[in-house]
Amino acid sequence: MSADRVSVYASLPAAIRELLERSREFARRRSLEFYVVGGFVRDRLLGLPAADVDLVWVGDLDPAELSAEYAQHLGSASSFRPAFLTAACEFAGIQVDLGRARAETYREPAALPDVRPGTLAEDLGRRDFAVNAMAWPLTAALAPEASVSSLIDPCGGRADLESGVLRVLHAASFIDDPTRILRGLELCARRDFRLSKETQELAHASIRAGRFARLSAARLRNELARLFSNPRTAVGGARGVRSLEIDKELASGFRIDEQGLVRLGLFSKEVLAASAGAGPPAWVVALTLLAWESSPAVRGSLADRLGLGRRARDLLVEGPPRLRHLLDRLAAVDWSVMEVARACAELSAIELRVLRSLAGREAGARMAEVEERMSIGLGIGGDDLLAAGVTAGPMIRLALDRTLEARRAGEVGAEAELEFALDWLRKQNGKGDAG
Numbered sequence: 001m002s003a004d005r006v007s008v009y010a011s012l013p014a015a016i017r018e019l020l021e022r023s024r025e026f027a028r029r030r031s032l033e034f035y036v037v038g039g040f041v042r043d044r045l046l047g048l049p050a051a052d053v054d055l056v057w058v059g060d061l062d063p064a065e066l067s068a069e070y071a072q073h074l075g076s077a078s079s080f081r082p083a084f085l086t087a088a089c090e091f092a093g094i095q096v097d098l099g100r101a102r103a104e105t106y107r108e109p110a111a112l113p114d115v116r117p118g119t120l121a122e123d124l125g126r127r128d129f130a131v132n133a134m135a136w137p138l139t140a141a142l143a144p145e146a147s148v149s150s151l152i153d154p155c156g157g158r159a160d161l162e163s164g165v166l167r168v169l170h171a172a173s174f175i176d177d178p179t180r181i182l183r184g185l186e187l188c189a190r191r192d193f194r195l196s197k198e199t200q201e202l203a204h205a206s207i208r209a210g211r212f213a214r215l216s217a218a219r220l221r222n223e224l225a226r227l228f229s230n231p232r233t234a235v236g237g238a239r240g241v242r243s244l245e246i247d248k249e250l251a252s253g254f255r256i257d258e259q260g261l262v263r264l265g266l267f268s269k270e271v272l273a274a275s276a277g278a279g280p281p282a283w284v285v286a287l288t289l290l291a292w293e294s295s296p297a298v299r300g301s302l303a304d305r306l307g308l309g310r311r312a313r314d315l316l317v318e319g320p321p322r323l324r325h326l327l328d329r330l331a332a333v334d335w336s337v338m339e340v341a342r343a344c345a346e347l348s349a350i351e352l353r354v355l356r357s358l359a360g361r362e363a364g365a366r367m368a369e370v371e372e373r374m375s376i377g378l379g380i381g382g383d384d385l386l387a388a389g390v391t392a393g394p395m396i397r398l399a400l401d402r403t404l405e406a407r408r409a410g411e412v413g414a415e416a417e418l419e420f421a422l423d424w425l426r427k428q429n430g431k432g433d434a435g
Helices: 014-030 040-045 063-074 119-123 158-161 181-189 197-208 217-228 235-243 256-273 280-291 296-306 310-332 337-344 349-359 361-373 382-387 394-408 414-426
Strands: 005-007 034-038 053-058 077-079 085-090 095-099 102-106 113-115 134-137 146-147
Touching: 014 034, 014 053, 014 063, 014 085, 014 095, 034 040, 034 119, 040 053, 040 158, 053 102, 053 119, 063 085, 063 095, 085 146, 102 119, 181 197, 181 217, 181 235, 217 235, 217 296, 217 414, 235 256, 235 280, 256 280, 256 349, 280 310, 296 310, 310 337, 310 349, 310 361, 337 361, 337 394, 349 361, 382 394, 382 414, 394 414
Parallel strands: 053 095
Antiparallel strands: 005 146, 034 053, 034 134, 077 085, 085 095, 102 113
């Protein structure tokens, strides 16, 4: 980072440059002060790409009307959040948060804040860490090089960037909102910061005071999802959770151990980066392996605390013994490829990824054989059986299932599928009609 000038505008992607240009045009038309704030400023000072843009405006206009007008100017739709005086919209795939400068107070610890219009200084001062409490006037951010003298930095965030330190803004910050601790751990893992000594002490004080117990399940889920869904932050974030003993606050008896961190490291790149489809979200997979050796009762308490849905709860509570059993069978001398394949057929796609990642070299080779068998499909269908004279009914599905199992077990070749299915139906003593 240069001592007096930093490149901000020239190296930005074209879409973000266009977004900032349009925002400046809108600000001039409405005679408003617009500022680029938060993570955008932090990352540009670090010379890192900025994916999202946070804007703050100062003025007396109606925030809902202004947000809708701004989104229309961008050719987008906005989602206004009146409780926070902010709106979200999108431009060319870029997430844009637009907020009125505001101040906030907390009626009680761990509650959501009460927000009111405020000055830019109040807006920056209400934020979590000094490195996120910096702003550039939009006109300065659009200059080919932005002078550090135009940087608005009331809390010393630039000095913290130079030192690689994450420093909380005031002593009550973690009392007001303990989720800031988790956000701090995520930022430390993602940007290689470290918590300042005072910030660590304040985090410990908030945790010891039981502030996490006051958080709603939804707020905890959101922060854990942010921390554990990204393979770049999952292991480092989990290590921070253990170091601050936040794990103990999530469920009585829950403790992240070193083996849990090793498991997370083994599969995080493959599993967390992959889409879970309709199955449990990736962060629940991470939490499951961190709680792998915990008792079913502890995992159940953890699921209750987080208010998990049916599928996510099943993975967290029942997944470890289910997957451990299959890992044992894969490693057994008398293992059966079809026994494991039948059991794997009951697993979700995300569980199969976990199993593959934890199998190790020898068991992994066996798992590859299992998945090869599972990839075999049938060349015939119900229409083929009907055409052969079989009476429509549930026996057709049973015949196809039995034929598929026989194909995967190597009992029958692809060319003999129809004959096998018809013969199986004939042997059912009148339960099906083979014609």
